[in-house]
Amino acid sequence: MTKIAVLSDIHGNTTALKAVLDDARRLEVDEYWLLGDILMPGTGRKNILELLSTLPITAQVLGNWEYSLWRACHRKLDETKPSLRYLLRQCQYIMEEVSVEEIEALQKYPLQTHRQYGSMTVGISHHLPDKNWGRELIHLGKQEDFDRLVVNPDCDIAVYGHIHQQFLRYASGGQLILNPGSIGQPFFLSDKLRKDLRAQYMILEFDEQGLKDVDFRRVEYDVEKELLLAKDLNLPYYQVYYESLVNGIHHTHNQEFLHEIAQDQGHDEELDDWLSSNY
Numbered sequence: 001m002t003k004i005a006v007l008s009d010i011h012g013n014t015t016a017l018k019a020v021l022d023d024a025r026r027l028e029v030d031e032y033w034l035l036g037d038i039l040m041p042g043t044g045r046k047n048i049l050e051l052l053s054t055l056p057i058t059a060q061v062l063g064n065w066e067y068s069l070w071r072a073c074h075r076k077l078d079e080t081k082p083s084l085r086y087l088l089r090q091c092q093y094i095m096e097e098v099s100v101e102e103i104e105a106l107q108k109y110p111l112q113t114h115r116q117y118g119s120m121t122v123g124i125s126h127h128l129p130d131k132n133w134g135r136e137l138i139h140l141g142k143q144e145d146f147d148r149l150v151v152n153p154d155c156d157i158a159v160y161g162h163i164h165q166q167f168l169r170y171a172s173g174g175q176l177i178l179n180p181g182s183i184g185q186p187f188f189l190s191d192k193l194r195k196d197l198r199a200q201y202m203i204l205e206f207d208e209q210g211l212k213d214v215d216f217r218r219v220e221y222d223v224e225k226e227l228l229l230a231k232d233l234n235l236p237y238y239q240v241y242y243e244s245l246v247n248g249i250h251h252t253h254n255q256e257f258l259h260e261i262a263q264d265q266g267h268d269e270e271l272d273d274w275l276s277s278n279y
Contacts, residue, residue: 036063
């Protein structure tokens with residue numbers, strides 16, 4: 001019997017991650033899979049990397065935010081676009097504690113990996129096997145895109161993250177497709193579902209017959225504590241983080257809103273000073 005906690009889309013939410021790990025330990029999981037998007041835009045920096053390093057992680061893949069962090073670190077983002085200036089300022093915050101070398105190390109993980117449990121092959125990715133960003137695998141995605149998760153090599157089960165929603169469906173050949181949801185930033189289109197923003201993860205249990213159980217978990221955590229931590233740490237774009245944790249609304253691509261905050265809170269000036277300096 002093997003119990004696996006599947007963690008995805010932490011997005012730097014320190015308090016939510018700690019609550020999830022407490023829940024997983026209580027349920028005596030044996031190992032962990034990490035599906036990417038570890039840091040940004042939340043409070044966590046070195047502390048999250050150190051916490052994750054203590055876990056028996058047996059599978060890890062590269063999230064799109066890890067790649068965005070690398071691009072921001074190396075000044076490879078368009079400095080004129082508010083959404084990319086937002087990422088650059090988040091990178092500046094991360095690099096107050098996390099070194100370039102540690103950011104480079106996060107890039108070593110593959111886009112997809114596989115694990116074998118008895119006769120079952122499990123494919124693990126952040127999004128598509130060859131693309132860890134985009135909208136192809138949202139709930140309205142095309143069947144042929146979901147089918148890409150279970151080929152090359154053939155898989156019986158596919159697990160992916162990225163869409164911030166707990167999810168179960170099947171590929172055309174009947175293969176099982178699962179998403180654990182997001183620890184740090186759950187997302188719902190429905191107003192009523194959006195009232196429940198507890199941290200999400202998933203536990204898979206394998207025995208000698210195969211996949212014995214799929215447990216979609218939702219874990220309470222102290223949102224106010226996380227927001228107070230964000231204030232104490234002077235987290236950039238605090239209003240954006242507040243909206244995501246309290247109202248489930250994500251402004252990552254809201255150019256006008258991001259520009260307004262950057263101007264009002266002085267983030268543009270802070271960023272320009274950082275970009276003009278060496279590191």
